[in-house]
Amino acid sequence: MPERMLYQKLNAEMRTMVDRYAERLRVYDWGRRSELLSGTALPFGEDLPPEQARKAAVGFVTAVLEKLGEDEVTDFRQARLYLLSLNPGHRELAEQYLEANPEAREAIEREMGD
Numbered sequence: 001m002p003e004r005m006l007y008q009k010l011n012a013e014m015r016t017m018v019d020r021y022a023e024r025l026r027v028y029d030w031g032r033r034s035e036l037l038s039g040t041a042l043p044f045g046e047d048l049p050p051e052q053a054r055k056a057a058v059g060f061v062t063a064v065l066e067k068l069g070e071d072e073v074t075d076f077r078q079a080r081l082y083l084l085s086l087n088p089g090h091r092e093l094a095e096q097y098l099e100a101n102p103e104a105r106e107a108i109e110r111e112m113g114d
Helices: 012-025 030-045 050-068 076-084 088-100 102-113
Strands: none
Touching: 012 030, 012 050, 030 050, 030 076, 050 076, 050 088, 076 088, 076 102, 088 102
């Protein structure tokens, strides 16, 4: 399981927010998790300059993924999120999944090309 590198660095207030959000996501499949995370992360840094806003959004997604604590990638939508993560362990799990599932890699590449 990837270490919780970013999650451990959060202040108590942010950690509580991530904890609650991750708990709400647990009941959903990766398709819904992906939609909800994207919708929540985008406005996360809207008061920041573009590059900092992107980093804040990706940081939020990373912390939530760390809190979810999945030690295996089982879905291409999960792999897509893990590829975006700042956690190298997440990216490694995504790459392992995509190596074993080339059709998933093709689907992600098609989505990113749009």
